[in-house]
Amino acid sequence: MLESCQVRTVMPDDLPMLLEWRNHPKIRRFMFTQHEISLEEHLNWYKRTSQDSSRSLLLVEEANSAIGYVQFNQITIGGVSDWGFYARPDAPSGSGSKLGHAALQYAFDVLQLHKVCGQAIETNQASIRFHQKLGFTQEGVLREQRRLDHTYHAVICFGLLAHEWPKVKEAAYARH
Secondary structure (H helix, E strand, O other): OHHHEEEEEOOHHHHHHHHHHHHOHHHHOOOOOOOOOOHHHHHHHHHHHHOOOOOEEEEEEEOOEEEEEEEEEOOOOOOEEEEEEEEOOOOOOOHHHHHHHHHHHHHHHHOOOOEEEEEEEOOOHHHHHHHHHOOOEEEEEEEEEEEEOOEEEEEEEEEEEHHHHHHHHHHHHHHO
8 A cells, every 4th residue: 555656756747736736725724834825936936946956846646646745855865854745635535644655765765865854833733643653753842933823833843764764664564
């Protein structure tokens, strides 16, 4: 089940789909930037980030159908990278786990990262549980770090080390 996903680079033809996903209220409400993204802003973001060799913009697919988006930042071999992700708004149940496992496998095997770091707004319990399920360790809390809807929220920080990944992956495969 988990091995059924492929990871590939985002291409220009994917941009309309990604913009639709990113602007979906189900996705947007948990983003650090919550305004509706314009087409121009989206295209400028892609032009800027797709040329940056320290970033990787990826789609996770199952049976040639995209189930989600993943991004790694500050990529260097043996380095520490931040990640961001979201499943397609109408993705079937279980897609998040597949996306997470495929992306982390890519991060540690292909990008050869030492550590992947994640952040979640304190009100995004699904993302917090997701990081925990994927074997991330909570490493800190940034108090009143993000202002959303005129209220400051804490940001929970997570990390997963490359040497921890095989054990996490093995446990996940044992469950499925």
